[in-house]
Amino acid sequence: MxxxxxxxxxxxxxxxxxxxxxxxxxxxxxxxxxxxxxxxxxxxxxxxxxxxxxxxxxxxxxxxxxxxxxxxxxxxxxxxxxxxxxxxxxxxxxxxxxxxxxxxxxxxxxxxxxxxxxxxxxxxxxxxxxxxxxxxxxxxxxxxxxxxxxxxxxxxxxxxxxxxxxxxxxxxxxxxCRVSTGDPVAAWREHVAKTKARRDQLNAWDLDRVRLQSANGTDLTIGLAEDASWEGASSVAENGAEFIANVPTEEVFCAPHRDRVNGTVCGTKPYVYNGQLIEGWHVTFRDGKVVEHGADKNGELLGELLTTDENANRIGEIAFVPASSPINRSGVLFFNTLFDENAACHIAFGAGYPTNIRGGAKLTRAQLMEKGLNDSAIHEDVMIGAPDTRITGVRKNGEEVTIFENGEWAF
The missing domain is CATH 3.40.1830.10 (Thermophilic metalloprotease (M29))
Structure with a gap:
């Protein structure tokens, strides 16, 4: 080393x-x-x-x-x-x-x-x-x-x-993690700037919902929570200090509306839960709630996850990650959510982040749920991005925009 x-x-x-x-x-x-x-x-x-x-x-x-x-x-x-x-x-x-x-x-x-x-x-x-x-x-x-x-x-x-x-x-x-560049600070400064630009464009579009499609069977429409805000790369704490919550991070993420998720999504990487692997999984949503699920390996464990509490079968996050991310380009399956979630688009079962709602850090959980943010004891990221993933968005004015084409940012 x-x-x-x-x-x-x-x-x-x-x-x-x-x-x-x-x-x-x-x-x-x-x-x-x-x-x-x-x-x-x-x-x-x-x-x-x-x-x-x-x-x-x-x-x-x-x-x-x-x-x-x-x-x-x-x-x-x-x-x-x-x-x-x-x-x-x-x-x-x-x-x-x-x-x-x-x-x-x-x-x-x-x-x-x-x-x-x-x-x-x-x-x-x-x-x-x-x-x-x-x-x-x-x-x-x-x-x-x-x-x-x-x-x-x-x-x-x-x-x-x-x-x-x-x-x-x-x-x-x-x-x-851009350490082998010899100057990770400079490399990350450039990466954070690019990610923020994409985050800002998604917020400028004022999206009502997004649709993810892949040839593997994924066809999922996710409505966004009221006053939803896209975040990515870095965050700002109450004291004004900027920080990076995950290293590495390649995602731009937002808060789904807990009742406006419909369709089927197929996992594209194994998921480690409580020290055990769930592989070849899929779930189907209706009005925000998982109504059918299965897995090739440890399907019963997936069932345990989804019944952790009454809201564990809804999602609190949708995150976009390009197939060209350094983690995905490495060709390594890490069996570690921190890395694997930054190799592919993902959703998170369970709680959403209050910071994905404008002014959300100052709202109560009840107020956040009124805006559609999910609340749960868990927040479990699972990978759904594929090389052919296509993502389209519908703005609140009805205009359709292309966000991802063939697993990559379209803008």
Whole structure:
């Protein structure tokens, strides 16, 4: 692994992706398998002026034992101190920001009781909702990135020895995250500017609905929520700091109206859910709700996802990603949503982002739902873009515009 690139990656993520401000506390979540990268991020955080950088280590092997052997009732019970340990930093007058470093084995929990996993996950999400509102509403800067832990690297490159697989995945990540340019800050500045221009054009069109079509059977019409706003590339937190929530990111995304989604959509990449793979899936919507679904592998897991709560079978996001994105051009199937969602157009089952509604960060969930934004304990991105995807939009004045042709931006 190129140590110069590793520090460039960490510096970019912390100083530009998160954009740590002086005196803020930086909260970092990192797998125990990746201490060197965590140390590089801590160094960058203090260089950026952080008051304190706190690393919270995560161990998926330990978590698998806990999920397999722990009683469900106990796994679903949470101590108030756990939530307070996050909120105390968010409520600090100097503020906080967060960095989540992912490196999970896509099948870390394969073979475990899918229903139990889903219920435990739902209990945690519900318990932590007041903290999650800080990121869902961009009240703080936040960023999600990924690094190649051995289990993940072997899944992506199964024919390589473990050490070589890790090296290969590092190399690909450096490429698709524009680190191997040698100047990721400049490369990302150019990328963000292009993405913002497309975002602004979509907003200028004042779209009422969009239609996605592919030869694989996808024919989906998505009406947009009231006062919907397209977003992409970078966001702005309450304190005015610009940040990049996902590295990498290639998407421009918006809020569907929870009741105005109709048609069928077919997944174009496997989806990792609760440490297990769902492959060859499809769903059919009627008036916003999934009325039929199936999958070639783990179809029952897809059913668990869609019944997490009463709104998990509706969508909260539609995102456009060109087939020419660096992630897709790499030819690598990452088995990791952060990367794979930026290789293809996608939708998200569950909650929408309040920031996709004009003025939405200041509205209550009830007010947002009145505008059509979906509310749920989950937000699960699934990939639907194909090389021949065609997307058309209908403006509120009735004019039709072409957005995608053959998987690429048409403007």
């Amino acid at each position: 190129n140590k110069t690139y590793l520090q460039l990656y960490a510096d970019f993520i912390v100083k530009v992706g998160v954009n740590v401000r002086p005196r803020q506390t930086l909260l970092v979540r990192c797998p125990v398998t990746m201490p060197e990268f965590a140390h590089a991020c801590v160094k960058a955080g203090y260089e950026a002026g952080a008051k304190e950088v706190i690393v919270r280590w995560e161990d998926e092997k330990l978590e698998r034992i806990r999920l397999e052997m722990g009683a469900e009732a106990d796994l679903c019970a949470h101590k108030p101190s756990e939530l307070r340990s996050w909120l105390d930093y968010a409520e600090d007058p100097d503020g906080c920001c967060t960095l989540a470093i992912h490196a999970a084995d896509p099948e870390a929990y394969a073979g475990l009781d899918a229903g139990k996993l889903n219920r435990v996950s739902l209990a945690r999400r519900t318990f932590m909702k007041s903290w999650q509102e800080y990121t869902m509403n961009d009240r703080i800067q936040w960023c999600v990135v990924a690094v190649p832990a051995p289990g993940w690297a072997k899944k992506v490159f199964p024919d390589l020895p473990e050490a070589e697989a890790v090296e290969k995945l590092w190399s690909v990540i450096f490429d698709v």
